[in-house]
Amino acid sequence: MPAASSFAIDVPDRLLRRAREGERAALEQLCRWFERPVFTLALRLTGDRDEAQDVLQETMLKAIAKLGEFRGDAPFWGWLRQIAVNEALMQLRRRRRLDESLDDDGFEPVDASPPPSAAADAAALWRALEKLPAATRAVLWLYHAEGHTHEEIAGLMQRTPSFSKSQLARGGRRLRALLEPQSEHATEVQHA
Structure with a gap:
């Protein structure tokens, strides 16, 4: 639920x-x-x-x-x-945005951990989310913000649960990569 x-x-x-x-x-x-x-x-x-x-x-x-x-x-x-x-x-x-940038080559283990601590900055998080493919962003939002299960997301998106899991794992990695440079830069600025 x-x-x-x-x-x-x-x-x-x-x-x-x-x-x-x-x-x-x-x-x-x-x-x-x-x-x-x-x-x-x-x-x-x-x-x-x-x-x-x-x-x-x-x-x-x-x-x-x-x-x-x-x-x-x-x-x-x-x-x-x-x-x-x-x-x-x-x-x-x-x-047709769901299929444009998907390279779903199968299931990857899910990393269901919440976004990194740098995500506390809502503006930075939103900028990073905007850079993700639409399907990936939708899965991340539905899972983390709306609280849907992989089975529910699969039904909503007319895909399989493994699609939801792989998009969540990939999206989490991409989101962390997009947010890490900002947190490293912020640390450099603080120490300067």
Whole structure:
């Protein structure tokens, strides 16, 4: 099961009821409340602002269309986040970005350790993530940030669990390599 999000907006039942009834003001309010977190998630997965904007629009349209399916037995953000993740991955597939830079030659042992300590600097981490292939970045994000298992990632990305494991291992190595020069440079600057 995906990790619980630290982001939470309490959506009143009354607002959800009004939105399900098609009240425009209620639908607009839901969209405004969740616009930023959906866009941020989409940006993390796609690495592209235009694609993230497309994902945001598709997510909101799909959520409005499927609002009657939301049972309310889990937080609204969890339900909406899953729609956003699916839309982001579909966006990547549509753009054929998943296959562009993959050289999947088989399973490699998984290194499921979290990113290196240099990743504490969120800006440096994001710059490094942007340099990774889209599929690798998506696997890293889904595994570490969203808390999905390899089996869940495989299902979401229409791949095998070994694909998820190999991308996580490769992505972790690439991410560390991208972050290490920055931490060495920072150490040199501190000692200068």
